[in-house]
Amino acid sequence: MARTATLKHLAERLGLSVATVSRALAGSPMIAEGTRARVAEAATIAGYVPNRAARALVTGRSGFVGLVLPVRGYGKDDPYLGEFVTGLSGGLAARGVDLFLAAVPEGQSELSVIRHIVETRRADGLVLGRTIEDDPRVAWLAGQGFPFVAHGRTLLPGLVHPWLDTDGAAAFAEAFELLYALGHRHIALMSIAEPMTFRRHRAEGLAAAAARRADPAVRIETVATPRFDRAARAAAVGRLLARPDRPTAVIGLFDGLALAVLQGAAAQGLAVPGDLSVIGFDDIPAAAQVPPGLTTFDAAVADSAAAIAAMLMRAIEHPAAPAETRLVVPRLILRGSHGPAPAHRTDKNQREDHA
Amino acid sequence: MARTATLKHLAERLGLSVATVSRALAGSPMIAEGTRARVAEAATIAGYVPNRAARALVTGRSGFVGLVLPVRGYGKDDPYLGEFVTGLSGGLAARGVDLFLAAVPEGQSELSVIRHIVETRRADGLVLGRTIEDDPRVAWLAGQGFPFVAHGRTLLPGLVHPWLDTDGAAAFAEAFELLYALGHRHIALMSIAEPMTFRRHRAEGLAAAAARRADPAVRIETVATPRFDRAARAAAVGRLLARPDRPTAVIGLFDGLALAVLQGAAAQGLAVPGDLSVIGFDDIPAAAQVPPGLTTFDAAVADSAAAIAAMLMRAIEHPAAPAETRLVVPRLILRGSHGPAPAHRTDKNQREDHA
DNA sequence: GCCTGTATCGTAAACGTTTGCAAAGCGGTT
DNA sequence: AACCGCTTTGCAAACGTTTACGATACAGGC
Numbered sequence: 158m159a160r161t162a163t164l165k166h167l168a169e170r171l172g173l174s175v176a177t178v179s180r181a182l183a184g185s186p187m188i189a190e191g192t193r194a195r196v197a198e199a200a201t202i203a204g205y206v207p208n209r210a211a212r213a214l215v216t217g218r219s220g221f222v223g224l225v226l227p228v229r230g231y232g233k234d235d236p237y238l239g240e241f242v243t244g245l246s247g248g249l250a251a252r253g254v255d256l257f258l259a260a261v262p263e264g265q266s267e268l269s270v271i272r273h274i275v276e277t278r279r280a281d282g283l284v285l286g287r288t289i290e291d292d293p294r295v296a297w298l299a300g301q302g303f304p305f306v307a308h309g310r311t312l313l314p315g316l317v318h319p320w321l322d323t324d325g326a327a328a329f330a331e332a333f334e335l336l337y338a339l340g341h342r343h344i345a346l347m348s349i350a351e352p353m354t355f356r357r358h359r360a361e362g363l364a365a366a367a368a369r370r371a372d373p374a375v376r377i378e379t380v381a382t383p384r385f386d387r388a389a390r391a392a393a394v395g396r397l398l399a400r401p402d403r404p405t406a407v408i409g410l411f412d413g414l415a416l417a418v419l420q421g422a423a424a425q426g427l428a429v430p431g432d433l434s435v436i437g438f439d440d441i442p443a444a445a446q447v448p449p450g451l452t453t454f455d456a457a458v459a460d461s462a463a464a465i466a467a468m469l470m471r472a473i474e475h476p477a478a479p480a481e482t483r484l485v486v487p488r489l490i491l492r493g494s495h496g497p498a499p500a501h502r503t504d505k506n507q508r509e510d511h512a
Numbered sequence: 513m514a515r516t517a518t519l520k521h522l523a524e525r526l527g528l529s530v531a532t533v534s535r536a537l538a539g540s541p542m543i544a545e546g547t548r549a550r551v552a553e554a555a556t557i558a559g560y561v562p563n564r565a566a567r568a569l570v571t572g573r574s575g576f577v578g579l580v581l582p583v584r585g586y587g588k589d590d591p592y593l594g595e596f597v598t599g600l601s602g603g604l605a606a607r608g609v610d611l612f613l614a615a616v617p618e619g620q621s622e623l624s625v626i627r628h629i630v631e632t633r634r635a636d637g638l639v640l641g642r643t644i645e646d647d648p649r650v651a652w653l654a655g656q657g658f659p660f661v662a663h664g665r666t667l668l669p670g671l672v673h674p675w676l677d678t679d680g681a682a683a684f685a686e687a688f689e690l691l692y693a694l695g696h697r698h699i700a701l702m703s704i705a706e707p708m709t710f711r712r713h714r715a716e717g718l719a720a721a722a723a724r725r726a727d728p729a730v731r732i733e734t735v736a737t738p739r740f741d742r743a744a745r746a747a748a749v750g751r752l753l754a755r756p757d758r759p760t761a762v763i764g765l766f767d768g769l770a771l772a773v774l775q776g777a778a779a780q781g782l783a784v785p786g787d788l789s790v791i792g793f794d795d796i797p798a799a800a801q802v803p804p805g806l807t808t809f810d811a812a813v814a815d816s817a818a819a820i821a822a823m824l825m826r827a828i829e830h831p832a833a834p835a836e837t838r839l840v841v842p843r844l845i846l847r848g849s850h851g852p853a854p855a856h857r858t859d860k861n862q863r864e865d866h867a
Numbered sequence: 868g869c870c871t872g873t874a875t876c877g878t879a880a881a882c883g884t885t886t887g888c889a890a891a892g893c894g895g896t897t
Numbered sequence: 898a899a900c901c902g903c904t905t906t907g908c909a910a911a912c913g914t915t916t917a918c919g920a921t922a923c924a925g926g927c
Binding site: 173174175176177180187188189192211213214215216217 | 904905906907908909911912913914
């Protein structure tokens with residue numbers, strides 16, 4: 158197996174200089190069309206592939222885009238990681254860039270890992286997952302002028318930055334309308350304590366849709382538990398469903414919470430959707446597996462990831478360009494966990510004005 | 513912000529040559545202890561970090577280890593990817609190596625992606641996931657002498673290669689013993705049609721344990737469906753559980769199958785574990801969420817991944833060393849889906865000799 | 868006092884690419 | 898005939914490392 162061909166080899170074979178060959182391959186306008194064709198042909202038949210290390214050394218660009226994984230955030234709790242990563246990698250590979258993956262070691266902050274990547278120029282750009290409202294990573298990267306795009310908005314005042322987000326507000330408004338049309342008036346939102354940006358948008362979308370109905374019978378309540386605390390989550394669900402004035406429908410901020418509601422309902426002998434309707438968000442695999450099938454939203458993670466890749470490449474190549482943002486609307490997936498509100502049981506301590 | 517310090521900067525500041533500084537940092541024995549200390553100190557206070565591109569250019573090693581992700585294999589169906597990747601990345605980072613991730617584009621074979629990585633020397637080593645019995649990736653890489661370690665064994669005749677695998681045989685033997693002690697005699701194995709190596713080992717472990725009991729009442733049957741065909745899977749489960757001589761317990765080759773059984777049982781009004789015991793393998797997050805909690809095995813993916821990282825680094829640094837292999841035993845996690853065999857209902861068409 | 872060996876350090880080449888600058892060729896103008 | 902401008906190509910430096918080899922010094926042995 159011949160050692161991988163280099164520019165010098167091509168140059169010698171063609172009777173040209175290395176510089177000319179390099180420029181021809183790069184499509185430089187200062188090369189005659191004829192020679193460019195000759196070079197291109199010779200390159201393909203020689204199976205030439207540029208040495209990335211050499212190129213990186215002179216251009217100062219690594220040819221890599223980084224993704225950092227906080228162990229805590231993306232652990233067993235992140236079923237969509239596979240989709241996200243494949244979409245990202247695919248989108249980047251099409252542009253000749255590779256995906257570089259960094260885990261956050263135990264006891265280190267994600268920001269410190271990011272700082273290290275930036276300072277050592279290990280990647281030309283970064284993609285950030287799971288942003289929170291005042292995300293320090295976003296603030297720091299924006300301050301550095303380092304190219305990045307966030308999956309999820311932030312609410313940092315006076316700071317515009319590139320992001321792609323799912324339109325959680327629209328989705329939760331749609332969920333409300335679905336439930337309202339089925340007769341549900343008392344709806345609970347299972348939420349989390351952490352200030353993830355998506356929490357705010359989805360909650361606001363739900364509240365806004367409810368307000369638009371201007372129906373005094375409508376009652377929305379929210380219960381929040383720590384994001385990774387399964388026990389607290391289960392306990393809160395138990396309390397919620399055991400109440401005499403329990404809601405007839407509950408929306409989970411994401412599927413994990415909706416599944417917990419399903420489990421809690423089963424534990425208390427409540428039929429879904431007979432006694433209780435449940436709607437989630439994300440469409441994780443378990444949503445299709447657990448009976449009676451969770452009605453939820455498909456966030457199109459793979460497509461989003463590919464779009465993020467494209468946005469990031471633009472940000473890297475045009476650092477001065479204005480920040481690009483993009484909102485994708487999730488698709489409602491109707492399965493078995495939603496149904497008409499139980500007619501015989503209106504909230505005991507409420508006037509029966511919608512009967 | 514000062515441009516990242518280089519060897520030349522350090523050399524000038526210390527009144528040494530670049531070569532000496534390089535050697536001192538590398539811990540070469542031909543450097544006096546005193547100067548080494550001086551260099552080390554200067555390097556830390558200057559925040560020196562070697563330029564990977566330059567190093568890669570001269571050493572010919574990229575400083576990256578590759579992981580290729582077939583979209584089909586690791587999609588929504590691979591909930592353990594996050595754990596695996598973080599474990600891998602962590603294990604590699606500790607050794608100064610980074611993880612590089614390649615997705616397999618639609619319409620391309622995984623082998624072609626691997627070939628491309630190897631031929632362009634984009635990575636110094638590869639880790640292979642989801643091996644099958646006669647895995648062409650393993651065969652090709654071994655033929656090339658390219659460093660790699662497989663997560664899962666192969667059954668390629670006369671080919672020893674580095675691998676780390678979970679001891680599925682031991683686990684399924686343990687599952688059998690658990691069920692046998694609870695009185696179960698008729699057990700079904702939900703399996704898949706694809707020749708994944710783990711399928712064989714787990715099935716053999718189950719069969720061997722059953723054989724060891726030498727109990728004529730013991731009956732093991734296997735039903736296999738295509739791995740990614742959810743509909744076929746559900747249909748097969750439905751048929752199995754609807755039979756008058758249905759098994760009293762079923763073991764899923766992995767949690768996805770066990771969950772399908774749980775769902776099928778619920779659909780037919782069978783109580784778990786009252787009427788049917790179910791055991792899975794992998795401990796995916798949904799296993800803890802779905803009622804009554806799936807009894808399964810923890811495959812310790814993160815630890816395995818870290819071990820794979822270590823093995824791969826050894827394989828890269830000592831290409832001539834004999835292939836290293838490692839078997840880790842999964843841990844049984846007892847939850848709610850197993851229980852005593854239903855006493856009142858022995859198989860109708862079978863003698864009641866174990867009553 | 869000379870030779871040899873050892874410890875320590877410097878010189879310089881090499882890795883493969885990009886790119887500023889010079890050079891060559893050539894047609895057309897004055 | 899000299900000059901200019903344009904197109905096309907080559908020269909050479911640079912990116913930051915590693916490493917083979919040579920150089921220097923100093924010690925010990927004769």
